[in-house]
Amino acid sequence: MLDLLTTVPSAETIKMLKTVIPIGVGIASAYFVVKTIRDDGYSLDKSIPTVPIRRGDYTHDYEYMENPGAFLKRCEEKYGPVFNCNIRGAPFTVISGAIVREIFTNDDFSFKDAAEDITGSISFTQSIVKSCKDKDAATKVLHEIIRDNVSNQIPLLTPRIVRQMTGVLERDMGTCDRKLVENPMLLILEMVSTAMVDVFMGAELAKNPEVVQTFAWCTYDFGQVIGPQVRASRFTKWFIRMKYIYLFNPLPKHVKVLIRAATPVILQRRQEEAEAVAKGVPYNRPMDILQGLLDDFEKYNFIDIDDVCGFLVVLVLTAIHSTTDSCTNMTFYLAAYPEVVEPLYQEQVEVLDQVAKERELERQEKLKSGEVRSAKDFEGTELDPKNDRDYTANVLKRLEKMDSFIREVMRFRMEKLRLEHMAMKDITLSNGMVITKGKKIIVNVRSVHQDDKLQDGNAAEFLPWRFVGKNKASTPSVGYLSFGMGRHACPGRFLAVQELKTVASLMVSRYSKFEFQDPTKTTEALLALIGSNVPTGLYFTSRVPENAPTQAV
Numbered sequence: 001m002l003d004l005l006t007t008v009p010s011a012e013t014i015k016m017l018k019t020v021i022p023i024g025v026g027i028a029s030a031y032f033v034v035k036t037i038r039d040d041g042y043s044l045d046k047s048i049p050t051v052p053i054r055r056g057d058y059t060h061d062y063e064y065m066e067n068p069g070a071f072l073k074r075c076e077e078k079y080g081p082v083f084n085c086n087i088r089g090a091p092f093t094v095i096s097g098a099i100v101r102e103i104f105t106n107d108d109f110s111f112k113d114a115a116e117d118i119t120g121s122i123s124f125t126q127s128i129v130k131s132c133k134d135k136d137a138a139t140k141v142l143h144e145i146i147r148d149n150v151s152n153q154i155p156l157l158t159p160r161i162v163r164q165m166t167g168v169l170e171r172d173m174g175t176c177d178r179k180l181v182e183n184p185m186l187l188i189l190e191m192v193s194t195a196m197v198d199v200f201m202g203a204e205l206a207k208n209p210e211v212v213q214t215f216a217w218c219t220y221d222f223g224q225v226i227g228p229q230v231r232a233s234r235f236t237k238w239f240i241r242m243k244y245i246y247l248f249n250p251l252p253k254h255v256k257v258l259i260r261a262a263t264p265v266i267l268q269r270r271q272e273e274a275e276a277v278a279k280g281v282p283y284n285r286p287m288d289i290l291q292g293l294l295d296d297f298e299k300y301n302f303i304d305i306d307d308v309c310g311f312l313v314v315l316v317l318t319a320i321h322s323t324t325d326s327c328t329n330m331t332f333y334l335a336a337y338p339e340v341v342e343p344l345y346q347e348q349v350e351v352l353d354q355v356a357k358e359r360e361l362e363r364q365e366k367l368k369s370g371e372v373r374s375a376k377d378f379e380g381t382e383l384d385p386k387n388d389r390d391y392t393a394n395v396l397k398r399l400e401k402m403d404s405f406i407r408e409v410m411r412f413r414m415e416k417l418r419l420e421h422m423a424m425k426d427i428t429l430s431n432g433m434v435i436t437k438g439k440k441i442i443v444n445v446r447s448v449h450q451d452d453k454l455q456d457g458n459a460a461e462f463l464p465w466r467f468v469g470k471n472k473a474s475t476p477s478v479g480y481l482s483f484g485m486g487r488h489a490c491p492g493r494f495l496a497v498q499e500l501k502t503v504a505s506l507m508v509s510r511y512s513k514f515e516f517q518d519p520t521k522t523t524e525a526l527l528a529l530i531g532s533n534v535p536t537g538l539y540f541t542s543r544v545p546e547n548a549p550t551q552a553v
């Protein structure tokens with residue numbers, strides 16, 4: 001080849017090239033055309049059956065959306081656990097049943113690369129952080145930060161979450177006699193965002209409306225730019241991404257809000273720390289994610305405060321919308337299954353009574369032993385009687401029915417096809433089928449969440465007390481995929497469940513009745529896809545005051 005470029009060709013060579021080059025170009029073009037026609041976007045393993053598209057449709061979406069469960073059941077029965085479908089405008093191999101586990105236990109299946117391919121979400125989030133440009137390193141940092149500053153601190157964070165959420169509920173709802181909330185999601189978004197600002201950046205900033213609004217709306221703004229790409233062609237996707245990442249990226253303005261708000265807080269914290277060191281007294285370290293990021297500034301190679309705030313926005317994107325969506329959906333279940341409200345409320349009253357009794361016993365013992373001299377000395381301490389009926393982590397942990405109800409809502413509602421992954425190399429499944437490099441799979445959640453064996457029977461029914469007495473039955477596992485599974489299972493799930501329990505506890509303690517504004521939309525509301533428009537409002541009726549709990553929050 002090099003010779004052709006460096007030596008002058010003879011007449012004979014030129015003649016030969018005149019024949020060979022067009023033939024070569026022809027073969028290459030034919031190969032490209034055949035490859036394009038044959039490459040339907042599915043795995044190249046042709047032993048994987050492809051579900052035929054219904055006549056008149058362009059993708060399987062129409063049939064799927066009519067009844068997702070019935071469509072998938074039909075496909076599983078006809079084609080087995082692995083089959084190809086064109087869903088949400090993209091070709092996926094659907095993975096069902098026992099094979100699902102292989103997706104989460106094989107690191108060569110990548111959730112992030114699938115997300116990037118479908119929505120470009122990684123490029124967007126990388127555009128607002130200066131360090132942690134490597135997506136795997138960034139994920140590791142996210143897991144560590146959430147573990148150290150959130151999951152391991154749930155008992156300390158719970159009273160703060162309760163306080164913030166109660167404040168919003170009292171401010172926005174008060175006592176009400178059949179009050180219509182046209183969009184319950186907005187109420188819950190405010191509750192979740194305010195509580196999350198406290199957990200992420202401290203109580204002081206939870207009072208800052210601009211920060212709360214950034215927490216509440218940055219995911220929505222982000223959704224506006226990544227949403228339209230889901231069904232777009234490859235070129236359109238590229239065009240949209242370039243346009244939004246470089247020209248109209250909605251995220252930097254949210255990062256700026258956090259920088260403006262966090263800078264004085266950080267300076268003050270640094271000053272207090274320096275003063276504590278100078279005095280030789282321990283620094284009273286604030287308990288929030290911002291502090292965690294500052295403490296580990298060097299370990300994670302953060303560059304400056306802008307970088308830290310960019311990272312916080314990435315966390316907000318993972319945390320707020322998912323939690324708000326689940327809490328809103330859970331409230332719809334309270335309306336659809338009114339028979340659960342009283343048992344949930346009664347359980348709460350019983351647990352609060354029990355905890356108050358135990359605390360009183362503890363106080364008596366301390367008085368008897370002389371450890372505490374008089375009842376007055378308990379004021380302002382851990383055992384202050386005024387806090388006997390607070391919702392603490394201890395109280396929420398004992399709400400077995402509540403825990404079961406929440407987990408059952410998440411099991412029952414979870415979208416039937418979710419958790420897309422991309423094969424990073426050719427991967428042979430245990431049934432011998434191969435997912436070729438670069439192709440995407442999607443998990444058939446129906447096949448596990450609606451499996452009678454995995455769910456201990458009646459899997460197709462909503463049974464609010466399904467998980468009562470089954471300790472840890474719903475931790476990430478192949479039978480329970482609401483938080484994913486394996487190494488990349490949601491690291492924020494402990495916080496998310498605590499928030500769901502708090503919202504549900506506050507709801508049933510304050511309101512005795514939840515009713516749909518438009519009851520014909522009940523099924524739609526219960527099975528709403530994540531992020532979809534809520535099709536109806538809700539009426540809230542307050543409990544009569546004498547029945548209301550007396551806990552001080």
Ligand code: HEM
Pocket residue numbers: 104111139142143146150315318319320322323326419481482483484485486487488489490491492493495496497
């Ligand atoms: C009810 C609320 C939530 C739901 C339903 C949810 C669900 C999920 C799911 C299904 C995944 C994918 C897991 C997988 O690939 O196997 C995930 C990942 C993730 N979630 Fe959540 N999540 C929620 C709340 C949160 C919160 C509050 C945080 C942060 C505090 C968070 C942070 C993350 C992160 C960082 C990842 C990426 C993990 C990785 O790629 O390794 N999530 N979540």
